[in-house]
Amino acid sequence: MLLERFLDPSTPSLKICGVTLAEDGQRLVDLGVEAMGVNFWPKSKRYHNPKTATWLKDLKGKILRVGVFVNPDINDAIEMVRAGIIDAVQLHGDESPLQASFLEDWAIPFFKAFGVNTAADLNRAEEYHASGVLLDAPAPGVYGGTGETFDWSVAADFVRHHPDLPVILAGGIVPENAVAALSQVRPTALDVASGAEISPGIKDFDKVEALLKAVRS
Template sequence: MHHFFHPSTTSLKVCGVTLESDAHQLVAEGITALGVNFWPKSKRYLPPVDAAKFLPALKEKILRVGVFVNAPTQEVLSLLKEDIIDVAQFHGDETPEYCAPFAENGHPFIRAIGVKNADSLTNIHDYQASAILLDAHAPGVYGGTGDTFDWNLARTFISKNPTLPVLLAGGITAENAAEATTLVHPAALDLASGSESTPGIKDFDKIRAIQAAISTAQ
């Protein structure tokens, strides 16, 4: 498994990349993972045909994560098999049954969970996910809202599941990244709105500040 998923240190994933230049800059800044959003209703949507123009060249330079919301299985598999992405992230209403073929065929995937309360975190292991992403509960929007949730729920979940890589998302900014790292100790912080000037356009001053905050907190 890629070192991004190692629970002992907190990495950084910058999600919602839409520009080739931003993707290359993330590599130059030493960011561990990037996410591209393949959900057509997202304000950070990147059509797969556009992603295919620049993501293959970034193989092994940065972990390439494709974000999907209730996508046809075949669409996800083709992007994995064509080596456009390394990891799928399921951010919709995908069931354990939906996820099963990916787990059975050795395709790494992240299952995102919108955390409303402690009950949101039951039966997580049914998904057989490579990693779990905990995000603010956002019905119908599926993340990227800039809202946070009660991080104590995440901290408790991680302490009960020490070997499961857990990513923390939802309103992470330079102001709270150090606290998130210290309190929760996630395998990674996941940024979307906290890393951009406008949706899909990255702000590298913000990203550098968050990187520095994570480093200081470890």
């Protein structure tokens, strides 16, 4: 139900990523944000240790809980879903379609992220059989979180040519450009980390509310 709501093509959704605090997670629930991301990549400045992420269990059924991983041991990601800590997996590294297929085998929803310079970067997007694809600014070795936008015309073309594949738009989205992002690209959802923060991992709820207003307008 939460996944279907998040990916409903009839109305755009919002995913706030890089959440590190239980109280921020609960506040996102209270505001009605559709999804939240928690980064389990140790090199991220928004890293959250999986061993201390048990508070996510309290949010089960209230918001789509997405675990963000970079080149993980897929079994670790699967175990976090089975333990009830997250609902879905976001693969934000150099994972192959074969690696992703193990999630598909377990019927675990997942999103595959792509850093986009040109349309060629998305040539293999359909091979992953993902629940949705996340289009982000390219960040070799950093794997997202740069706060930079990319050429949205590439994303818009991809959306037009793949109407049945949910697209989540990320990269440099802030309250001031959210409406433009939605109108130009027409993605299924916006994904925002730095554009909704006071500092890395600490959310700014004035910005979150402004983003919600843009999405719901």
